Each structure stands twice: as C-alpha cells, then as structure tokens.
Amino acid sequence: MKNHFTAKLEIIGINPFVFLPEEILTVVFESSGKNKSPIPVKGTVNGKEFKQNLVKYKEEWRLYINVTMLKDSPKRIGETVDIFIEYDDSERKISMHPDFEKAINENPVVLKNFEKLSSSRKSELIKYINHLKTEKSIQRNIQKIIQHLKGETEFFGRKI
Structure with a gap:
C-alpha cells in the first residue's frame, strides 16, 4: 500500500517520533507542493x-507520535509501529475563544505584540x-x- 511503512519508535528529549522513509517523504513533498517544515499530514x-x-528538526524529517496517536507512546520506545501517512489539505484553522479575542483586541499594545508572534506561538496560546x-x-x-503580551510577565518561561 502506498504511503504505508513500519518504523521503530524513537525518542528525542521527551518526544517519541519516527523517521520517515525517503520514498514516503518524496510522495508527501510532491502532494503538498512543499518540502519546508511544517507539513500537515x-x-x-x-x-x-x-x-x-x-516537521524537520536537526536536518531530519520526523513524525512526532503523541499519546493521543499511540497510547503510552513515551513508554513504547523501541517498539515497531505500523504507519500510513498522507498530506492533509484540510483547513486547520483553530478558532480563538471569544473572550481571548476580545481581550487581545481591547489593548493596542497587546494586539501588536500578539500579531508579532510566530504563527506557531499564536496557535500554542489559542490551543x-x-x-x-x-x-x-x-x-x-x-x-x-x-x-504576558503587555510585557509584564513571563508565560511558560517566555518573555515578550
């Protein structure tokens, strides 16, 4: 089956992941039209x-395997997993909580600092x-x- 492979579950830091075979990466790159991280799959x-x-991390493409994808994944390092993967072209926009959106828009400094954040950081806060x-x-x-967005405090160890 196309886009199907088995791989050994590995870990970097606390994050379980698998490497993808080159032929699978090629198919994902072709169907997504890009080869820059991140690619929705x-x-x-x-x-x-x-x-x-x-995502590409330290020059290697990795599929991170979290506990919602594979129960107890951090405890299963070394296990061989069966994977099917393909490019996901569906819309992945995350809606912002209305109170959060209102609070951001009420203060020009907060809005400006929020807009300056990387899209991944914005997404992290919204999620x-x-x-x-x-x-x-x-x-x-x-x-x-x-x-935090006013620059008054750290949030998750980060400053504005």
Whole structure:
C-alpha cells in the first residue's frame, strides 16, 4: 500500500517520533507542493487515525507520535509501529475563544505584540486557552496571557 511503512519508535528529549522513509517523504513533498517544515499530514498509527504536522528538526524529517496517536507512546520506545501517512489539505484553522479575542483586541499594545508572534506561538496560546475546562481557569489564564503580551510577565518561561 502506498504511503504505508513500519518504523521503530524513537525518542528525542521527551518526544517519541519516527523517521520517515525517503520514498514516503518524496510522495508527501510532491502532494503538498512543499518540502519546508511544517507539513500537515494525516493517517494512522497501528490503525488509529491522527492529524499531525510533519516537521524537520536537526536536518531530519520526523513524525512526532503523541499519546493521543499511540497510547503510552513515551513508554513504547523501541517498539515497531505500523504507519500510513498522507498530506492533509484540510483547513486547520483553530478558532480563538471569544473572550481571548476580545481581550487581545481591547489593548493596542497587546494586539501588536500578539500579531508579532510566530504563527506557531499564536496557535500554542489559542490551543492552551481552548483546552481549559472551567470558565474560571479560562478567565484566569486569559489575564495571565494578556499580562504576558503587555510585557509584564513571563508565560511558560517566555518573555515578550
């Protein structure tokens, strides 16, 4: 089957990943029309569907395998996994929580600093707020991020 391969689960830092065979990379590059990181992909790991980004790190293309893709993946290093992968051309825009968007737009300094962030950092902040469960934690963390975007505090060890 095209775009299907097996690979040994490896780890870098705390992140499990697999290397992709050159012939699979070539197919993904051709279908995506690019060979620069990140490339949105979809497929299966051991039969379970996933959506992920294919990324190049230290001159090597890697598919990071998180715990939603493969249960207990950090504990399974060395295991051979069965993978199907293809370019994902679906829209992946993440909607911003309305209160977060309002808070950013209320302050010109905050808006300017948010717009200067890399798209991956913006996405990280948006996803962080979107994954919070209670209204109280959403509001508390929106305020923390706003303070961060004003340059007053660090957020996850980063400064503006």
